[in-house]
Amino acid sequence: MTSSDASTSAGPRLLGPAEVRSLAAALGVRPTKQRGQNFVIDPNTVRRIVRTAELADDGETVLEVGPGLGSLTLALLAAGHRVTAVEIDHVLATALPDTIATYAPDQAAAFTVVEADAMTVTADQIGDPTACVANLPYNVAVPVLLHLLAVSPSLRHGLVMVQSEVADRLAAGPGSRTYGVPSAKAAWYAEVRRAGPVGRNVFWPAPNVDSGLVAFERREPPVTEASREEVFAVIEGAFSQRRKTLRSALARWMPDRAQLDEVFRITGIDPGLRGEMLGIAEFAALAGAAHSVSAT
Template sequence: MSELLGPAQIRELAERLGIRPTKTLGQNFVHDPNTIRRIVRAAELEPDEAVLEVGPGLGSLTLELLAVSGQLTAVEIDPRLAAELPATVRRLAPELADRLRVIEADALGVRALDDPQPTALVANLPYNVSVPVLLNLLAALPTIRHGLVLVQLEVADRLAAAPGSKVYGVPSAKLAWYGSAARVGVVPRSVFWPVPNVESGLVRFSRGAPPPTAASRAEVFAVIDAAFAQRRKMLRSALAGWAGSPAAAEAALIKAGVDPTARGETLPVAAFARIAEARTA
């Protein structure tokens, strides 16, 4: 069993580095080893897998991921944390140090990575940018075939929501473009430092084929954005701006086999793809 960072070590390390967790960077560090092991078990990683971690922070999750995977790429935006992470691994798990690659970067700007290409994403994502980061990485890194992310509980529910759910919306539909997702656990706020104001949730996802369509991902996502911009409106009204007029929106919906009086929250991603294709054909 790998040695992990506990509450005292987390605080001592942060103090030595002059780190004061900020809301701007969405920094909430998990300090409970049992929770870390639970997260990694839920990720269902293969022993030789190349894993991507976003926002490793002080290294709580990093150490356990290194112990169960073949190679770990950690993307960290804070230069102090990025510089310290290899030293933390060398100190606590020297036999695993050669498995770690640290990249100082904003995950929202990642467009490609050098080999080995990651096949899994496991991360405690910053609350304030969790959805954009997840969607960007799935778009930029097609080798990622599955993963597990720790996000705000409300966001976890949205990411995993099915059509017809009250919380189904833009994050749900866009993640569904890439595959399936499910909420697989709740993480209490007490295991974080600093303690957040909300509970957190674990979302596991698996990549699948996008809906068959001649429309591009950007075109489909534009329909999704328009449909939920005013989610209480019927689609023929909600999509009027996107299509150019209510009449053009209604024509595209009918061509796509979608009821113009339906609302976006009832549609699966395949229906949004048909609408995009109907307008662009």
């Protein structure tokens, strides 16, 4: 369906290449690399993203980060969902309500924009969304996703578009060459998987990297006496010297060698392994053992 076809059908009109460029020109906006802006110009792509997100048929409150000119926003509203959009760009944030009123007047009441940095946005600002569907700014995709999962426990699932290599790292499991800090930290919050590729020609401007969709489903973190921060410190220590064994890589994390050996003894984890072989449960076990050893 073309954008002109959409304008004659019921429901919101979606943005095609002409509409995106027209809106940008009217606002004096040019996508910037600094903020990782690449606007989606293909209606079929945003429809596919919404479909792949597997949102509830009766509608969800969806958190969108970096809505830009509103391409994905309109597709989410068209599918019957409420949208809370977090946009750092003042010009774009100010223009979004007018765009929604023009292209989706019947759904305008289901849309809220929050002008904020997604890296620091708070639970009070975004409310209680149940899903996150977003074309994340590629330069900060991982920290943004981890921050949202941390501050919004109501997020049950989601689908985000990121750089293809980042998608590989987020979805990687232990033993994979792409498994690392992002993979392990994301696994603390959720089960993460690749959900398909996205071509470069659906963006304006076309990025010089491939893109991919990543789906996540929230789950309970491993049971441990340690805090999330303590577990993440173990993960960072284990991957700080990727080619070294855990005994060597974790020496800075726990300088007392006797205590470190006791941690390995308690957990039964082989200190000769490398960090890339451990799952989130093992990292949590190490942190929990260190918590108890340090307390004695």
